[in-house]
Amino acid sequence: MNTRQAIRSTNDFVIKFANINGSGSASANELFARAIMRMGVTVSPRNIFPSNIQGMPTWYEMRVSGEGWLARRGGCDMMVAMNPQTWDRDVAELAPGGYLVYDSTKMLPRSKFRDDITVIGIPLTEMCNRDYTDVRQRQLVRNIMYVGALVALLDIDLADTERLVSEQYRGKDKLIDANVRALRLGHDYAREHFSCPLGLRVERADAVGDRIFIDGNSACGLGAVYGGATVAGWYPITPSTSVVEAFGSYCRKFRTDPDSGKARYAIAQAEDELAAIGMVIGAGWNGARAFTATSGPGISLMQEFLGLAYFAEIPAVIYDVQRGGPSTGMPTRTQQSDLLACAYASHGDTRHVLLFPEDPYECFTLGAQAFDLAERLQTPVFVMLDLDIGMNERLCRPFDWDDSRRYDRGKLLTHADLEAGKEFGRYLDVDGDGIPYRTIPGTHPTKGAYFTRGTTRNPYAKYSEAGTDYVYNMERLRRKFDTAKTLVPAPVLTKASAPTRIGAICYGSTGPAMAEAIALLEDDGIHVDTLRVRAFPFSDEVMDFIAAHDHVFVVEQNESAQLRTMLINEGEITPKKLVRVLHYDGTPITARFIAGRIADELVAFKVSTLEPHANPLRKVAP
């Protein structure tokens, strides 16, 4: 092709790896991402993988952004096409002027290529077969070999990358040698045969700072350790499985009794999600901090128990790593579509506390805070993350913890309290905040025992079907939910650079795309204030924000505008004021999509900041 047409960009491009799942590509691709971060440049990689163990296509899409944007950008500037199965679509996906890296061991007909891209063929298989004898090793080092080639092609520091290999295989010298050799083979081949660097390249910067690189599920597992969880009841389900796996691995490290070698935690793999949440509720009732991790189908199965925990007022923490629904839906794709199923889980009148972490840092902090809230409020608390932040590693603030912080065990009557003759009515609103006092089994030989049930009862936990008792209880639960508003994490307000009557609300993993979209809009003179909601029930700031703006866009990754429904419901907002911006094809939302939709809508409203029909962002495809 004409090289003048080739994309030229430093520290700002999207590179995509097309692999076969189960081939060991994930660790090589991650190594590549880390090598760029070691150069001080921001990257945000995302795994796009099938619900399968081995043999199906998988992609690793990585955005390099000098400006530090972490959301998915969309498009593809360089394709590392390692999967013959998906060759045609992978080649077709490349932007004009893009770069195609492939294994040239086997000759491909000219028709398999495009003439508007730069093709870089490296005989990876041939090189592996020549230098490595072990069959499985050949496949693994082939991945490292293309990383080596990319290091040369994109001008990444080879020494940094070699150091990363040594760190990754610390203590396994044989593996270090084999991998470093493969890295150099790939690197040297590229240097010898192509003019390095290409138009795309990485230049050392200082944009990463002290940030850490971790996935949200691991951060949740760590949050559960710091939050004091001792019991986990769970059932494996994509994309939540690694939450409990991480909890287990952090517990082995931090919660093994140094003297006895015994565990200060218990993890029970249940027979299904019903038993998983049942165990959590049993443990919570008995005074242990307990949690489960699941995804949409699990939430459906847990409904009955969630109603029990709500009505019997038992603390529980549920990490819901959302995926595409309904039904089995898209098990390996991301969505924010369980909000209504969680906020109003179970039959009858229920309301549950939800937290919306934006990134792994908040998965950790909110993931730990959830246990304080659950015990303070004596109710289930949901941490609503999604596959995009749960299963992808993301740069985020380093974790921090205030050592003076003590767990808030809530209104728990002790043996001494009972001995002192404190009146105990399990469902009595003593303090006017709707939160009753509780006792845990075994506290006192003759005082404080009560019978827990999902049926109605009077304030002293005695069975009652009297309307007055029922209404007292429901009004108290309502008061308790109002109290929750003051305890949950506050929303995060970002003001536009100029005063504006336009606002946008987002939550969870949409945060980074939202921030970037606002910057894109600002470039075009459109000012939008944003509010990132971090919890349900909505605190007063959320309603004040809506009141302070004429139009409020509600940006969500689901089809039915679930947060918008909740805002309308709970805040008695005129529906027309809240404009839907919905992305739900299973890929993470992009800034281009949000900015495009907001600009379009503003044109439709004829909002004064824009010339009608002159919307510069209209031409940007979502």
Add this chain to the structure above:
Amino acid sequence: MTYLAKPKLLRADTPRNALGYTRRDYEGAISTLCAGCGHDSISASIVQACFDLDIEPHRVAKLSGIGCSSKTPDYFLGNSHGFNSVHGRMPSVLTGAALANRTLLYLGVSGDGDSASIGIGQFAHAMRRGVNMTYIVENNGVYGLTKGQFSATADKGSKNKKGVVNADSPIDLAALALQLGATYVARSFSGDKEQLVPLIKGALHHRGPAFIDVISPCVTFNNHTGSTKSYDYVREHNAAVNRLDVILPKAQIEASYPPGSLRRVVQHDGSILHLRKVGVDYDPSDRIGAMNHLQERHALGEIVTGLLYVDSSGDDMHAHLNTVEKPLNQLGDAYLCPGSSALAALNASLR
């Protein structure tokens, strides 16, 4: 049911146990079940067993599912915390509770509807997981609260109150418990407290999953001719394999038995199970033999009762998970939170 509260005054000579408690201290709210319900006899047996064993009431946690049987924990051990959970799910709630505090005694009460239908999965998994509990099924072969439908334990060929014959095969929960790894399996009859009370005592002193299937006639919906769970039928077809006495370590053993008539099993806590031979030569340590015996006798229309199987060397879920001795719900912040320095090291490893 009765509406008359029991008088609070106690006679001076009311028997007290070693802790100074009377039987009344182990009772609960007044039962709302039908007069003559077998379940009330089981509640009374639980009261008797806990009184005799000098168990502090607050050291027991009693849990149940939904149904007539699951209402009963309100009617015994009023000084114990109770949890009437959701239908068929008592085992998971109890499992979680047991994980939170390994030092309490866990008593799960369920019924045939609760455990053999909706809850059969949770029943099975609690048994195989080795939860340290006493699991009592109050088995009447019928749905009482919804007025007389067959349950999954109703025998094939038995008739309901309206004369309809049950066409479905029955589920034998005791046989399942044996297969699934319960280490104490018994069957009894609510009309035979002399047999039932010691079986409950032995179970409460057992480590690991202890299961007792108690045939408990429903006087309103399943006590007629043609039922195989009526008082008359069970009395006529009861084929006990042994009689149990539970001897606590602190008690003096005074009883004497004819040679060859007694089998002695020492449990993990030193309690001794004396199994007196009744008719057949039965070996309660032979799991396969027990399973065969149940099937053979069932085919003959007999209801095998007694302590069917005991393995006193078994451990429990806490042993499998290697959890600390101190209850997890009593570990303080310092034992749970690794603190900021651990976090700094962790952050460094993530760059």
